[in-house]
Structures are given as structure tokens and as C-alpha cells.
Amino acid sequence: MGLTKSFGDHRVLDGVDLAIRDGEITYIIGTSGTGKSVLVKHAVGLLRPDSGRVLIEGTDVSDLPERAWAPIRRRYVLVFQHSTLFDSMTLRENVALPLRKHRGLSRAEARERAMDYLRLVRMEDRADRMPAEVGPSERKRVAISRALTLDPHCAILDEPTTGLDVIASATVDDLIRRLSRELGRTVVVVSHDLRSIFGVADRIVFLYKGRVWLDGPPDVFRVSDDPVVRQFIQGDPNGPIV
Amino acid sequence: MKALARFSSVPVAAAGRTLLAACRVVGGMSTLQVRILRATFSADHDYDETLRQFHQVGVRSVGVVVATALLTGAIMVIQSGDFVERTGATSLVGWAAGTAVLAEVGPILIGLMFSGRVGANNTAELGAMVITDQVDAVRLLGLDPVRYLAVPRFLAMIVMLVLLTCVGDLFALLGGAVTCQVLLQIDMHVFWQSVFESHLLNYFAMGLVKGFAFGGAIAVVSCHYGLAVKGGAEGLGRAVNNSVVTAAIAIFVVNFVISALWGGGG
Ligand SMILES: Nc1ncnc2c1ncn2[C@@H]1O[C@H](COP(=O)(O)OP(=O)(O)O)[C@@H](O)[C@H]1O
Numbered sequence: 001m002g003l004t005k006s007f008g009d010h011r012v013l014d015g016v017d018l019a020i021r022d023g024e025i026t027y028i029i030g031t032s033g034t035g036k037s038v039l040v041k042h043a044v045g046l047l048r049p050d051s052g053r054v055l056i057e058g059t060d061v062s063d064l065p066e067r068a069w070a071p072i073r074r075r076y077v078l079v080f081q082h083s084t085l086f087d088s089m090t091l092r093e094n095v096a097l098p099l100r101k102h103r104g105l106s107r108a109e110a111r112e113r114a115m116d117y118l119r120l121v122r123m124e125d126r127a128d129r130m131p132a133e134v135g136p137s138e139r140k141r142v143a144i145s146r147a148l149t150l151d152p153h154c155a156i157l158d159e160p161t162t163g164l165d166v167i168a169s170a171t172v173d174d175l176i177r178r179l180s181r182e183l184g185r186t187v188v189v190v191s192h193d194l195r196s197i198f199g200v201a202d203r204i205v206f207l208y209k210g211r212v213w214l215d216g217p218p219d220v221f222r223v224s225d226d227p228v229v230r231q232f233i234q235g236d237p238n239g240p241i242v
Numbered sequence: 243m244k245a246l247a248r249f250s251s252v253p254v255a256a257a258g259r260t261l262l263a264a265c266r267v268v269g270g271m272s273t274l275q276v277r278i279l280r281a282t283f284s285a286d287h288d289y290d291e292t293l294r295q296f297h298q299v300g301v302r303s304v305g306v307v308v309a310t311a312l313l314t315g316a317i318m319v320i321q322s323g324d325f326v327e328r329t330g331a332t333s334l335v336g337w338a339a340g341t342a343v344l345a346e347v348g349p350i351l352i353g354l355m356f357s358g359r360v361g362a363n364n365t366a367e368l369g370a371m372v373i374t375d376q377v378d379a380v381r382l383l384g385l386d387p388v389r390y391l392a393v394p395r396f397l398a399m400i401v402m403l404v405l406l407t408c409v410g411d412l413f414a415l416l417g418g419a420v421t422c423q424v425l426l427q428i429d430m431h432v433f434w435q436s437v438f439e440s441h442l443l444n445y446f447a448m449g450l451v452k453g454f455a456f457g458g459a460i461a462v463v464s465c466h467y468g469l470a471v472k473g474g475a476e477g478l479g480r481a482v483n484n485s486v487v488t489a490a491i492a493i494f495v496v497n498f499v500i501s502a503l504w505g506g507g508g
Pocket residue numbers: 007012030031032033034035036037038039
């Protein structure tokens with residue numbers, strides 16, 4: 001609410017007002033560098049607002065100490081846009097780690113359960129490789145499955161399909177849909193991927209110049225005659241966005 | 243007067259800044275030290291990560307420590323050889339070399355080599371994890387980076403450096419014995435006998451205490467610089483450099499304190 005955040009002189013967020021609705025799939029879109037990643041990092045306490053408030057389930061979490069964030073982060077998971085897998089562990093060990101730490105599973109049980117989560121992103125056949133031995137698109141999918149082991153109330157995915165081939169993207173889109181429709185989870189996705197935006201979103205939030213420029217269901221965006229929105233959706237090199 | 247004030251304020255300001263920066267580093271390390279200790283003495287350790295650290299630390303450092311120790315022992319014997327030759331007190335060779343190696347030179351050199359190898363590597367590894375957001379990933383999984391990353395390294399470095407000091411002592415004495423025989427033409431038995439008769443246990447114990455303290459110091463310093471990395475690859479290089487230099491200073495300070503407190507007793 002009224003979120004602002006600057007790095008030095010550079011004001012990235014300039015009064016963002018946004019409320020995520022439970023159970024919905026919300027897409028946050030906008031050109032590169034508008035601060036989508038900065039915005040979602042506020043939701044899990046990796047960044048603190050300069051001014052404005054962050055509320056989670058009605059509680060003001062803007063000034064919580066680091067210690068208090070741990071339980072929140074298990075309910076509200078964030079997956080970064082680049083892979084943050086631990087490169088000293090195999091893919092399976094990466095996924096098993098939170099199972100071991102938070103579910104009290106033994107090492108063997110956790111390794112077993114990890115396969116179920118890898119199957120969600122179709123990575124079960126490469127489970128015992130190291131992160132460096134698979135491509136960025138595979139790493140990204142494993143990072144998503146690692147976050148889902150926490151059985152979160154809300155999953156925030158930063159550009160989950162960027163750089164993925166069509167089939168891998170469809171797997172992730174499918175997963176997002178299942179999280180919401182079958183499991184009733186809240187999903188927030190940062191994306192540029194028009195195909196998945198219009199295929200999956202319940203609601204789209206368009207971030208531009210540090211503010212929410214347009215906010216509504218996909219149909220609002222399809223018919224919008226705002227030049228900025230039109231240019232973004234049509235991918236036109238000419239227009240107000242430079 | 244004004245010119246004078248401006249002139250004198252430059253070095254004063256610079257000194258003030260340096261002092262402030264030093265306080266920040268010391269403050270940061272003390273905080274980390276407290277957090278590590280608190281987490282160390284609570285339940286819930288990550289055995290997998292601790293085991294991996296033990297393995298890595300051990301594998302990395304055994305080679306350099308053995309090589310350093312052999313040469314240290316040899317050099318100490320050569321040094322005392324001069325004195326032994328002049329006085330003809332061949333039976334003192336083991337005592338002279340042994341006390342120095344076990345209590346002072348051995349732990350320091352082994353500590354420095356350990357810091358250069360394991361400490362530097364630790365800073366680089368944690369720093370790379372910070373830069374690639376893997377440390378944030380630890381936090382996002384609801385885990386505490388100090389508990390999950392720093393504590394296993396702290397334990398591994400302390401235990402390993404104590405063990406390595408034992409191993410190092412053995413190889414240093416071995417190096418000394420061989421040097422005695424080959425270079426000084428004093429029979430190896432004289433050296434060993436001298437070592438055993440000198441009651442070096444006290445010095446040996448002092449060396450182990452130093453190994454323990456150095457291991458802790460290297461761990462705290464290297465974790466601090468690693469977790470505080472900012473500014474990409476360049477910042478990482480700077481952090482590794484700072485880590486090794488600071489650890490070396492810490493080793494000398496800690497060494498002085500322990501030697502002074504221990505007293506001369508033998
Ligand atoms: N830690 C940081 N320090 C300084 N500038 C940052 C930092 N994180 C992001 N920025 C700046 O904030 C802006 C928005 O970044 P980001 O949120 O990553 O954009 P995107 O919408 O592509 O995800 C960029 O101009 C970036 O340079």
C-alpha cells in the first residue's frame with residue numbers, strides 16, 4: 001500500500017497500491033526494469049519499503065525483524081527469476097532439504113518425497129544430476145518444485161516461464177492452474193510471456209513508471225485503448241514506452 | 243588558521259573513517275560470533291551440511307599442512323643446530339626444536355596455511371552464494387543462514403584445525419628428526435630421546451588450544467566476509483583478500499594472548 005522504494009537516487013517503486021486476492025492467479029506484468037522483482041521481494045521481507053506498508057493477512061509486516069519472517073516465508077514462497085538452487089547439492093537434495101528441515105522427515109524419506117515434487121515439474125528423470133549439469137530452464141523448474149515442498153498458502157513466481165521452451169512453459173502454466181484450481185492456493189506470477197498471461201491469469205496488474213498503471217481481468221487488457229498497454233501487449237517498438 | 247584547520251582535518255577525518263570502518267567490521271564479527279555460538283549450543287544441527295564441511299575442510303587442508311609441518315620441523319632443527327654445534331649440547335636439539343614447533347611456530351604456520359586454503363575458500367564459496375542469491379534462497383526456505391551455513395563451517399574448522407595441529411606436530415617432529423640425521427649428522431635417536439625427555443606435553447597442549455582458537459577465529463572471519471559480500475565479482479575478490487588478511491591478524495593477536503596467559507611454564 002503506497003509502497004515506495006528507491007536505490008540511491010533511483011526511485012523504482014513510486015506509490016504502488018496493490019492487494020492480492022486470495023485464491024486468484026494474479027499476473028504482474030511490465031517492461032524489464034520497472035521493478036516487478038523489487039515489488040515481490042517486499043512481500044517476503046527481502047526488501048523493506050522506504051515508505052508505505054506491506055500487509056499480510058491484515059497484519060502489518062513492514063517492520064518485522066528477520067527472525068519473525070521465517071514462518072511467513074514458509075506460507076508465502078518466492079521463487080526468483082534466476083535459479084537459486086544450491087550448487088553443492090543434486091537437484092533431488094535441493095528439493096529434499098526443506099522436507100527434511102520443516103517436515104521432520106528422515107533423509108531417506110525426504111529423498112523419496114522429493115521425487116513427487118520433481119514429478120510435478122517433469123524433472124524426475126534427472127533427479128540425481130547437479131544443478132550445473134542441467135540447463136537454466138530445468139533449474140528454474142526444480143526451484144519451483146523446491147518452493148512447493150513448503151506447501152505454501154501463496155506462491156509468488158518471478159518470471160517462471162522466461163527462457164523455457166513451449167512445452168516446459170506449458171508444464172509450468174499447467175502447474176500454476178492446478179495450484180489455484182485444484183489446491184485453492186493463491187498464485188502471483190511475474191511474467192512477460194503473453195501466451196501464459198492470457199491463458200492463465202484471473203487478474204493482470206500492469207506496472208509502469210513505479211505505479212500500477214492498469215489492473216483488471218484479461219478482458220480489460222484485451223480491449224484497453226490505453227497507448228501504453230496497447231504497445232506492451234502488441235510488442236510494438238514504437239509508442240510511449242521507450 | 244582556517245587553512246591549518248582544513249589541512250589538519252584531512253588526516254583526522256581519514257583516520258576517523260578508518261576507525262569507524264574497523265569498528266563496523268569488529269562489531270559485525272562479534273555479532274556473528276554470538277549468533278554462531280548461540281546456534282551451536284541449541285539443538286537442531288544440520289548433520290548433512292556439517293558432515294560435508296568436515297569432509298571438504300579435511301580434504302583441502304591435509305596436504306598443505308603436512309608439507310608445511312615437515313619443512314617447519316626441518317627448519318627449526320637447522321636453526322637450533324647452530325646452537326647445538328657451538329655448545330656441543332646435542333641432547334638439547336629435540337628440546338629446542340620441539341618447544342618452538344609445538345607451541346609457537348607450528349600452530350601459527352599451520353593456522354596461516356589453513357586460513358589461506360580453507361578460510362579463503364570459505365569466503366569465496368559463501369560470497370558466491372550471496373551473489374547468486376543462494377543465501378537469500380536459504381532465508382526464503384525459512385532457514386537461518388547463520389545456523390544452516392555458518393555453524394557447520396565453524397564446527398568443521400575448529401575440529402579440523404585441532405586434528406591438523408596434531409598431525410602437523412607429528413610431521414614437524416618427523417621432519418626435524420630426519421633433518422637431524424641427514425644435515426646435522428646427529429643420530430635420530432638422540433633427537434627423539436631429547437624430545438621425549440623434555441616433557442613437551444605442556445607445549446603440545448598449548449598448541450592444541452591455539453589450534454582450537456585459530457579455527458574459531460578463521461571461521462568467524464571468513465564467514466563474516468563471505469556473507470557480507472556486495473558488488474559482484476569485484477566485491478568477492480576484495481572480500482577474499484580482506485578475509486585472509488584479517489584472519490592472519492586475528493591469528494597473531496590470539497596467539498599473543500594465549501602465549502601470554504599460558505605463561506612460560508613447562
Ligand atoms: N539491489 C538493488 N540495488 C540497486 N538497484 C536495484 C536493486 N535491485 C533492483 N534495482 C533496480 O531496480 C530496477 C527494477 O529492477 P527489477 O525489479 O529487477 O525489474 P524487473 O521489473 O525487470 O523485475 C532496476 O532499474 C534495477 O537496476
